[in-house]
Amino acid sequence: MTTYTIKEEMMNLDQKTLINSGNTFPESDSILQIKNLNVWAADHHILKNINLKIPKNKITVLLGPSGCGKTTLLKSMNKLTDINKELKVMGHIFIEKDDILNTNKNVPSIRQKMGLLGQRPYPLPMSIYKNVAYGIKLKGIRDKKLIDYYIEKHLKEVGLWEEVKDRLNCSPTSLSIGQQQRLCLARGLAVKPRIILADEPTSALDPISSKTIEELFRKLKKHYTIVLVTHVLRQAIRLADNVVFMSDGKIIEHGHPEKVFNIPQSKQLKEYMVDGN
Numbered sequence: 001m002t003t004y005t006i007k008e009e010m011m012n013l014d015q016k017t018l019i020n021s022g023n024t025f026p027e028s029d030s031i032l033q034i035k036n037l038n039v040w041a042a043d044h045h046i047l048k049n050i051n052l053k054i055p056k057n058k059i060t061v062l063l064g065p066s067g068c069g070k071t072t073l074l075k076s077m078n079k080l081t082d083i084n085k086e087l088k089v090m091g092h093i094f095i096e097k098d099d100i101l102n103t104n105k106n107v108p109s110i111r112q113k114m115g116l117l118g119q120r121p122y123p124l125p126m127s128i129y130k131n132v133a134y135g136i137k138l139k140g141i142r143d144k145k146l147i148d149y150y151i152e153k154h155l156k157e158v159g160l161w162e163e164v165k166d167r168l169n170c171s172p173t174s175l176s177i178g179q180q181q182r183l184c185l186a187r188g189l190a191v192k193p194r195i196i197l198a199d200e201p202t203s204a205l206d207p208i209s210s211k212t213i214e215e216l217f218r219k220l221k222k223h224y225t226i227v228l229v230t231h232v233l234r235q236a237i238r239l240a241d242n243v244v245f246m247s248d249g250k251i252i253e254h255g256h257p258e259k260v261f262n263i264p265q266s267k268q269l270k271e272y273m274v275d276g277n
């Protein structure tokens, strides 16, 4: 695999700048809107008045030093913060006009709009076939032919079909970690989410599997909106259409990568970029 220096990545970004210059994200193109979001754990103020719009069919990268609140922000987007009873969450998160923090709609139907991909793959303890079928059945599909059709479709969507079509009844433990990660993504896509929330999805993968996931994200954004947490600056430069740089629970800078990375305004981002991460 070719490895690039940060300087080379930035030169690629300059090329992107030439192509993208003048682009903005119109208000109507945001799929998720966060207003005045605050999260506390006892007296620790984890997220401090977050206001953010996530543009549709783009890759938004949440970037920042360890402990700045990236994962908490991602978890807030699909109400996973509910699981941590010690967290107090206040504010508004609108998805398709529903304020998910202040709605009577049931949480599973909200979560189905957002597929979650974690740092490590967690396939269910059942066959490769049944892992994807599980997601399809959550949508109420029971017809065997239709299930087979969707299994092939979603495994092709994540580039796994050719690798597993002859061993669909095997356990996912027979797959590499990178393949398991793509299987989990296929299971998530089977639920037909609008948004993919990915929390450092390549951190446990080797460079080639990481590159496969990155290429997949570039293709998937045609049909899905992706929010990606990373603290790998190079990955952010390679993938982001929209960057959100956080520090100490706050959004410090956000916008087009060419603006954010080429002309960093804040001391925090300048230092972060020098550190090279």
Ligand SMILES: Nc1ncnc2c1ncn2[C@@H]1O[C@H](COP(=O)(O)OP(=O)(O)OP(=O)(O)O)[C@@H](O)[C@H]1O
Pocket (backbone or CB within 6 Å): 041, 044, 046, 064, 065, 066, 067, 068, 069, 070, 071, 072, 073, 084, 086, 087, 231
């Ligand atoms: N359930 C919780 N209870 C108490 N503190 C929490 C809880 N969840 C997160 N925190 C704290 O909130 C801060 C932000 O954590 P978070 O995991 O969101 O950061 P992060 O930017 O994703 O970090 P990393 O890059 O290291 O994963 C940290 O100080 C963390 O210890």
